[in-house]
Amino acid sequence: MSDGLNDARAIRIAEIMTDFRNLQYYLSQLRATPTAEEYYLEGYSLLRQCSAEAQAILETPFAANSGAPGGDPEREKQQLRAIVTDAAVRRFQCQRAYLRAHAGLRWMNSRNSILRGQKPNASHLSALQAADSTLRMELLAISDAHVENTLRTQDASQGKWLAEDPSLAQIQQCLMSR
Template sequence: MSDGLNDARAMRVAEIMTDFRNIQHYLVQLRATPTAEEYYIEGYSLLRQCMAEAQSILQTPFSGSAGAATGNPEHERQQLKAIITDAAVRRFQCQRAYLRAHAGLRWMNSRNSILREQKQNASHLGALQQADATLRNELLATTDAYVENTLRTQDAAQGKWLHEDPSLAQIQQILMSRP
């Protein structure tokens, strides 16, 4: 028997998918143009990895059951719950890539500020090492719990209906079960 919350579930799907689309849009806009010598430096590699993750998320097939609308509220409830879970997992993955990419962009801007369009030399070494260390620390701080907290805090602040969003443990379990 349906619980009368399918409209709320449908609205939640739309909210999550809007967030997902916005994060994907941001990730697609990333532009880093390292020189041949800089191409494999940690921050530039990170940015490429984040963009590849975003593409991979888009290519992952929907994990729920896709069936035609039957007019059965209970079937619709189950379908909407599956879509909420799938969309929430994708949004989580995109948010994680976004936060990591943002750290990479801060690193890139810091590096550019240090070098000021000069070739890297010994006088830059200390400042560049500090920028690298800052990047590594930011990446270490970008835990799954932190990513999930950024999403939940934002959703709660906007008064969104979160009752059927998957927990962090569920999201991690789903991600570990994917090939």
């Protein structure tokens, strides 16, 4: 028998998909114009990777049973749960790409601030190495637990219904099965 929460599940899907759409929009707006010499530097490669990840997430098909619920509340419940899980996994992936891209943009801004339009030379070496090191440290801090925590904290602060959101372990399991 249905538990009467299908409307709440549908609203939750809309909330997650709105977050997903916003993250996708942000990631689609990433623009970096490195010179030929800079193209393969860590930060610029990271930005291209994040953009490609966002596109790949969009291209991943929905894998749950797509049969129509046909007015059966229990079947609707199962379908909505599957959609919540799929949407949450996609949003998680985009949030991770967003956090990584943001670190890449900070690196790019730091690099531009150090160089001030000049070509890199020996006087810039230690500052550029520090920027590279900072980027690596930031990327190490972006663990799956950190990504999940940022999403849960944001959702909880907005008073969203989280009762059936997948756990980090469930998200990781879904990602491994793709």
